Amino acid sequence: MLHERPIAAGEAVPLFVDVDGTLIRADISLESFVRIARSSITAMMEVLLWLIAGRAVAKTMAARRDRIDAAQLPYRQEVLGLIEEAKTDGRPVILASASHWRHIRSIADHLELSDPIIATRGRANLKGSAKLAAIRAHIGPDAPFDYVGDSRADCYLWREARRGWSVGHVPPRSVVERLGGPRPGLARALVKAMRPHQWTKNALVLVPAFTSGAFTNPAVLLTAIAAALLMSLIASSIYLLNDLLDIDSDRAHRTKWKRPLAHGDLSIPAALGLSLALAGIGLVGGWLLGGAALTFWLLVYMAITTAYSFRLKAVMVGDAIVLASLYTIRIWIGAIAIGVPLSFWLLLFSVFLFLSLAYLKRYIEMRDATEPNRLLSGRGYVGGDLDVVMMSGISSGMVAILVLALFAHDPATAAHYALPELLWLLCLPLIYWMNRIWMMARRGEVEGDPVAFAIKDRRSILVGGAMACIFAAALYGPATIP
Secondary structure (H helix, E strand, O other): OOOOOOOOOOOOOOEEEOOEOOOEOOOHHHHHHHHHHOOOHHHHHHHHHHHHHOHHHHHHHHHHHOOOOHHHOOEOHHHHHHHHHHHHOOOOEEEEEEEEHHHHHHHHHHOOOOOOOEEEEOOEOOOOHHHHHHHHHHHOOOOOOEEEEOOHHHHHHHHHOOEEEEOOOOOOOOOOEEOOOOOOOHHHHHHHHHOHHHHHHHHHHHHHHHHOOHHHOHHHHHHHHHHHHHHHHHHHHHHHHHHHHOHHHHHOOOOHHHOHHHHOOOOHHHHHHHHHHHHHHHHHHHHHHHHHHHHHHHHHHHHHHHHHHHOHHHOOOHHHHHHHHHHHHHHHHHHHHHOOOOOHHHHHHHHHHHHHHHHHHHHHHHHOOOOOOOOOOOOOOOHHHHHHHHHHHHHHHHHHHHHHHHHHHOHHHHHOOOOHHHHHHHHHHHHHHHHHHHHHHHOOOOOOOHHHHHHHOHHHHHHHHHHHHHHHHHHHOHHHOO
16 A cells, blocks of 8 residues: 655646556456465465465465466456556556555556555455545545546445446446456356366267267167266366466467456356356256266266376376367266276277377467477477477377278178178278378368367268268178268
C-alpha cells in the first residue's frame, strides 16, 4: 500500500486499472499457486498451508517463489487502448490490484508505466474496499479518479470514481460503461476446454468389439459405446488438468494460446471443478457398467495420464512411449468392458502404430517451435533432435506394418477368419497412409495432433474405409466384398 501526497488542483485525473480479469484475462495469483504446486507433492502441501494462513500471505509467499512472464500474459486490447489514450493525454496510469506487488511491478515495467503501483503486500489483501482505501491514501480523500474493473468487488470503487469502465460485471442502474464486447459464455468455454473433437480417439474402445466379431450383438455394441463415452468424459477431465498445467507453454505456442484457460476465457476454479465432476461421473459409470475390473483400468488410465501431465511429458522418448501406451489402454478397456480376450498381435500392432503417431506429434511441435535451438517448452527435446524423432517415428510405423503381416501369416489366425489370406492386403493401404502422413508433416502440411488430422483428412478416411472392407471380407468371407 502506498501513501503519497494528495493531487493538487489542476493536475490530471489519474486512471486506476485493475489487473486480474481486467487488464489481463487471468488471475496471476492462482496461476502462481498452480506453477508452484505442480513441481512436487511437498510444494503442493506448502501452497495449501499458505492459503490456510490467508490469501495475502499466500500471495506474498507465492510471489517470492514464482516469477511471471509479463510478456506472455493474455492482455485485453481494449484496456491497453484505454491506457495508451490516458498516457497520450498526460494522465497518470496506476495499476491497482489485489495480486502481489512483485507481479504487478513486472506488468507495469512491461507496459512501460512509470507511475507507482497499488497492490497486495504483507498481510494486506487489496480487494474491494481495501483497494479503495489504498487509492484514497494515494491521491487524497476528495481527489477525482477514473477506474477500470471487472467484478462486483469493484463496485466500491465505481461508486466513487469520476468515470468507470467494466470489462465484465456492470452494476444495474449505474453509469459504469461497458468496455469491449461481452465475455464468452461460460458454457461455451467449458465445452471448448473439454475438447469434444478429441473424443473420436476413444473409438479405439470399440476395436475389440469389431475384431472379435461381437459387434453384431446389440447388447455388446451398446456396452462398448457406453464405455467409449465414459472414457471420453475421463479424457476431458484430464484435458482440463493438462491445460491448467500447460498455461504458460500454451501461451507461447503458435495455436494453443487460443485454448480457454491460456486465453483467459475459463477460470482456474471452474476448470478444476469441471475436471473433478467429469472424472467422478466417468468412474461411477465405469463401476455400474463393468464393475471393479473396468473401474480399475479407468483409474490406471487416469493415473498414467495425470503422471504424464505433471512430469512424464517432459521426459525425452519416455513421453512418446506413454502416449502409445495410453492409446493401447483404450483398446484394453474396450476388451474389459465387453468381456473378450485381446489378441497379443493387436496389442503389439497398437503399441508400434501409436508410437509412430506419438513421435509424429512431437515432430510437428518441434517443427513449429519459435526457437528451434532451445529446449522445447514443456518437453524434453531440442531442435537438433528433429531428424532422430522423424526416423524413430517412421521406423515404429514400419514395425507396426510388419506386426500386421506376421499376424496375417500366423496359423492361429486362420481359425478365426473365413479368408485369412486377405489380411495381407491390410498392409498396402497402411504403408501408403503411414508414408503419406509423414511426408505431409515434413512439408508442413499436418498441423497439431496427427490423429485429429487423420479424422478430418479425406484420404485418411478413404484408407480407413478400405481397410475396414478388407477386414470384413477376411472375417466373413467373399459375400462381404463390395
